Amino acid sequence: MTSYVPEYLKAKNRKTVFDLFLRDPELSRAEIVQRTRMSFPTASKAVDFLISRGIVTEIGSEEPVGRPGRRRRSLRFNPSAYAALALNFEGRVLEVGLVDLAGQLLQYEQHAFDCFHQTENYAQLAPMLQAVVEKSPCHVLGVGIGMPADIDNNAETVALYYDRQEVVVPLKDLFGDLLQALQLQAFYGNDVNLACLGEASLRGGAGEKMNLCYLTLGTGFGAGIMNNGAIWLGGHGRAGEIGNTHLGAFDLKGPLQTQIEPLETRINLQALEKAFGINLLDDTVLPQDTQDQMVEFLLPALVTAVYNFSFLFDMDQFVMSGAIPNRLPGLAACTEREVNRLLAYRKRSVTISRPVSAHCTLIGAANAVFEGTILSELQG
Template sequence: MNDRGFASDARLSRQVNLGRALALIRTRPFISQTEMAQELGLSKATVTDIVGALKRDGLLESVGRGEASPAGGRRPRLLRFNPGAAAIIGVELDMSGTKLALLDLGLNVLQRQSIPAPPKRDADAVLARLISGIRNCIDAHPPKAPPILGVGIGIPGAVDPESGVCLFAAKLGWRGVPVAEIVSRRCGLRTVVDSEVRNRAMAECSRGVAKGVRNMAYLQVAGGLGCALMVDGRMYRGATNRAGEVGHNPVVEGGPVCACGLKGCLQMLTSEQGVLPLLKARVEASKDTQLNPKKLTLQGLFDAATVGDPVALGMVNDIARHLGAGVARLINTIDPEMVVLGGRVFEAGHGLLLDNVRDAAQPLIFDRASRSVRIEASTLGADSGVMGAAAGVYQRLFEVPPAFL
């Protein structure tokens, strides 16, 4: 190997060590250089070099001294990750419009804006409005403020995260749209694109109820029913980036026709697009309800169920029963530590749904006595999508080697 080869190996080794150090530091409130050296298996000199580099980039800061060891000696200087060292733009595209937010590296929302959907939902029109919003965010960012590292985008459809191409988004009518390339070229920022449901799952693992969980399933119960799977700390995508289409599993013979062409799909019995038509038919056929068939909404359904409306209660119980069965199938198939439920339907009614979903799932879980799986509701609310989109960029920052250093 020539000298150039040795130099190249040394640079790669340093980048790998930087990535490992960043991954460790971001999981700790405080850490000393001695602890870093011990946990990373590196020499004190190497750790000193890493700490100096991360401090120069603003990613690490000193926060005083810790306790001395029982053997005595100097108290160690403590360090912590600095989430304010940079910012990320997080985006979630939807049929009703686009959510855009500026977040720090801790995924705290600093600014947010809503971008109305254009009259035409074609890619050119939607991305033109999105790019305008991103440019406005960049222009408003003070010159001396920490830099914006990149843009993360969530799309309701199948995405190739490596190329940033939207493979297919039925709700938007998109196929083969190079979203990352278009946004990156027009805005001058590194752009990471993924499906909205995987972004929301990423947010749960980064900041939500699933923080620290390595094996989990996230079910998004919204306009449709989507699922993201985290296996051994990595997002499972499948051979064609379409893993998690649990909503298109028929569960009721002769049920309502789904947009996919099948009948009785799980999403037609649990999601907004399926539940409201079913509810309308029940309301029209009943005299014992306060609901107006011409003014049905998700929130109205759960409000009516809360005060004991029999039609609303029956609908809510059916949603919980079908979701519980779907959750049990997931648990039996992938053996997760946790299943997290989120999305508009669950946000509107989780006070009524969560315990009922748990009760419906438990009898259907194989060998449940020996499992400790938890079924939880998302705690992140409406910002979950933009947080997850930013988390995709955040994760790239902590790749080995880091993508942005």
């Protein structure tokens, strides 16, 4: 449970006001008070902090609308005050981004990199990443690192898999030399969790009422879950492993190991290639009837998963991303239709949309940096 000490509340109020500027880049103090329901002194302290750090600037004043009184000073969000370096390790590709406070990519690069081997030399990336930082037009606060792996930030470890065996590795063993070269504070996250955070940021900030489930369908099937504005990590950073859930009942009298069929064995690129002889990562044009057949193949397991998640997490906002929906653009709408047909008897419904950006993981990684540095400062 979070301790609501005064200093924590200060940082929380600053984040609330910051998220407000993500949605509306020009505001007055009075508008901030109205929208946040903070007291005027509390809102002003949060604003003054953001002004002192250059995140917000004063741009003049305006007459109060409809009544005499003090002139209201207008405020403008300055997204270029700071930036964050963001990395997304995915398969054999490293995505590199420099992201400003509004989630805009100032720089973007892709590099081949055979990641997640304990013998991989991550420090070799230092010269390339230093060049990105040096070209930044503003101060870089830190580096956010996204990985398709289970990360326990409390224990500072990452779970890697070799030949289906789990190996828990200290994060410093992988990235220690690189971070020493970069001289940047690092923030780590599972790639889908960071994508969920990035999506929420692009929707106007992860406010306290933001609830969102970010699904990714590709080589596996994963989910990032935001509950009341915070990513739900679970006890060991492994929440959201929707692909490891099992659909059917177990015969407890039979051999259990042979019965386990993770959901993602039915919802992934390999399953589609086995069923249709087509690798969706190829650039071949898919006829519409083939797309329709693939959607029908995926729907039973996918609809079941979303239906169950909607009840388990009381969730009605879903985002569907990844290589599979990228090649099957009708998948999200078909899934939404079928889930809602099942939910109708409970007078419930869900919406399933596509991501706001193709780079949500990078944006979420940068957001983790901002939240862990400038927006969490306890001074001032």
